[in-house]
Amino acid sequence: MVIELYDTTLRDGTQGEHINLSVQDKLLIAERLDEFGVDFIEGGWPSSNPKDEEFFLKAKKLNLRHARMAAFGSTARSLDNIEGDLNLLGLVRSETPVITIFGKTWKAHSVKSLGISDDENAELIHRSVRFLVEAGREVFFDAEHFFDGWKDNAAFAERMIASAVDGGASRVVLCDTNGGSLPHEIAEIVKRVRQLVAVPVGIHAHNDGDLAVANSVEAVRAGATQVQGTMNGIGERCGNANLVSIIPNLMLKLGEEFSHVKDLKALTSMSKFVFEILNLPSDTKAPFVGKSAFAHKGGIHVSAVMKESSLYEHIDPALVGNRQRVLVSELAGQSNIRYKAKELGIPLPEDNALFRNLVNHVKKLEHQGYQFDGAEASFELILRRELGEFTPYFEVLESKVVIQNGQDVKPVDQAVLKVAVGEEFEMTVSDGDGPVNALDKALRKALVAFYPEIRTIKLIDYKVRVLEEKQGTSAKVRVLIETSDGQTTWGTVGVSTNIIEASLQALKDSLNYYLFNNQSKAAEQASTSETLNG
Structure with a gap:
């Protein structure tokens, strides 16, 4: 049926x-x-x-x-x-x-x-x-x-x-x-x-x-x-x-x-994606897809599942895109990363040492608070950088944000950036509707002379989540940004105790992702044209 x-x-x-x-x-x-x-x-x-x-x-x-x-x-x-x-x-x-x-x-x-x-x-x-x-x-x-x-x-x-x-x-x-x-x-x-x-x-x-x-x-x-x-x-x-x-x-x-x-392998990422768009933390205890759904902690259970996972797991977690975790010595999420890379069309090496470094790097970022469901563009850049396929198109050398208000003072949100593109430097200043908008405008202003194609993209959504509520105002925050060129949409992420720094991370990833994909498409079209003409 x-x-x-x-x-x-x-x-x-x-x-x-x-x-x-x-x-x-x-x-x-x-x-x-x-x-x-x-x-x-x-x-x-x-x-x-x-x-x-x-x-x-x-x-x-x-x-x-x-x-x-x-x-x-x-x-x-x-x-x-x-x-x-x-x-x-x-x-x-x-x-x-x-x-x-x-x-x-x-x-x-x-x-x-x-x-x-x-x-x-x-x-x-x-x-x-x-x-x-x-x-x-x-x-x-x-x-x-x-x-x-x-x-x-x-x-x-x-x-x-x-x-x-x-x-x-x-x-x-x-x-x-x-x-x-x-x-x-x-x-x-x-x-x-x-x-x-x-x-x-x-x-x-x-x-x-x-x-x-x-x-x-x-x-x-x-x-x-x-x-x-x-x-x-x-x-x-x-x-x-x-x-x-x-x-x-x-x-x-x-x-x-x-x-x-x-194929149910996309179920876990589907669940996390919806939570991320809702700007809510994932339910770690959710059946099938939660982080703890197939987690085992010490003693008899760990010993048993290492011999035969079905002894304490009602299904193979890989069937729903999840993974087994042993809390005393957490297993690397290699299958998850391979699956995601395949979904993005990125072939990963069989070199165990290189792949192990890649897995450890992603795990370290996740431990710091990064989450890539809903921010697949940032995840793709990480993979391509580790594989030597991507180098950032620019570097922000200095950044300063000025927020000014007062009873007799005109409110001003202003960003000052020093950006390097290759051997050239650009210093820009921009006002904005809030500090993040000012950052976004200043970064685009600095780069548009080098990469005029960025005029076609715009930030369409911005979310902030506090990761360590008990830390109060010193807590880490995760910023998720959605950007679009009118045809496709992509998400990027930044994490920091400084909301401005986290926002800048996500903005940089957003522009780098667009430039990488735009130039990759151009190179592919040129190669195809050369083949046809040759």
């Missing part, structure tokens, strides 16, 4: 506390979800806020290979104005091939929240779905509070999903909205619904009882063929069903298949 993977990280996930994504963040995650093999990406609720409307506008330009974009919304507000309902019209304007709408399937909500009769609620669902289907969209119906509603009044809940199917819904997704159902309840109800409707059934679970993953797995075992959830389980209250755990459980334990997820 092939399971559909429906990701709602960009919509339901953003309702979680401390979760905030910019439009650019959402675009980056959408591309990564598509690359991983997700079937449907729920991008947001276009009628609820300008950010989601902007996202859907820009998402049309994404070159998605597998995933189909879905917009989310509700049934119409009133039976009197289906065709003029702003929510439904906003969903149509999003121009996504799939639209997911939710409707009330718990009688208590229909009566108390909407204040309408059973007949009116059924008609509202039917006509809302029909309106969207007639607009040329495939419609999924999220049966909100379905499990609580079914346990309260099964006849009502069943009638509402039947109305959605009659209206043209191609999927009925059963939602455990309050997250309080138990696995055996989920299984029994899913089996019942599959007997009632002729369309595929999905599951949308929340984690208030810490059972969202188990409930989703049980739903699949009972016949559900679409699983909805979020990466890392982010979401409102206790979160949504965690796809990072659901996917390997279904594939590795139950032998289920997904349409486009064939």
Whole structure:
């Protein structure tokens, strides 16, 4: 049985506390979800806020290979104005091939929240779905509070999903909205619904009882063929069903298949990437992908796993892109680095001494606080420098940042840089909107005469994370920068106790990465042209 993977990280996930994504963040995650093999990406609720409307506008330009974009919304507000309902019209304007709408399937909500009769609620669902289907969209119906509603009044809940199917819904997704159902309840109800409707059934679970993953797995075992959830389980209250755990459980334990997820080796990096874009620390204890998921500390366990890892590990960690760790003598992450290098198209040497030095260098940087998920450009530069393929295009010899403000003083953020390019030196001064913007402008100003192509790139996102909160203002910070040339986007990272220094590191990597790739492409094109002409 092939399971559909429906990701709602960009919509339901953003309702979680401390979760905030910019439009650019959402675009980056959408591309990564598509690359991983997700079937449907729920991008947001276009009628609820300008950010989601902007996202859907820009998402049309994404070159998605597998995933189909879905917009989310509700049934119409009133039976009197289906065709003029702003929510439904906003969903149509999003121009996504799939639209997911939710409707009330718990009688208590229909009566108390909407204040309408059973007949009116059924008609509202039917006509809302029909309106969207007639607009040329495939419609999924999220049966909100379905499990609580079914346990309260099964006849009502069943009638509402039947109305959605009659209206043209191609999927009925059963939602455990309050997250309080138990696995055996989920299984029994899913089996019942599959007997009632002729369309595929999905599951949308929340984690208030810490059972969202188990409930989703049980739903699949009972016949559900679409699983909805979020990466890392982010979401409102206790979160949504965690796809990072659901996917390997279904594939590795139950032998289920997904349409486009064939290789789970990217799962760990996918999880870390999303955490990094969210500007949140990775969950070290996360099953399958956490740093501690396959960590062993001393004694009998270490002795046993060194002889036979399956004695204390439920799967081979390499299957999900993770690795075994022995805490008393941590193992080098050689396989991870080889995998990442292969992904970037960088052949690594078989020379054990050279490769060991490379691994140790990366491990040392990670110990200092560097993290390269979401900053692959910095990681690539490190690999190429260690392999002798890359030399920085410039060097910042001196830097000074002036921050001036006061009651009777005009606020000024100014950066002064002395930059060397080969044997030539350039001294520049630039004002900016904040010290990092001033640094960015000063660095570009110094380099543009040597590398005019950098005019085409711009910084599009900037994040700072404090790494050692207990150290207070003396703590290390990690700065993550996203840069774009209008066609591609790349991330770089810097770490320091000085936020300005960390920012400068990331900025330098960003420009060096662009120059390296730009000149490599030019050399490749010249070589190809020479071959053709010769």
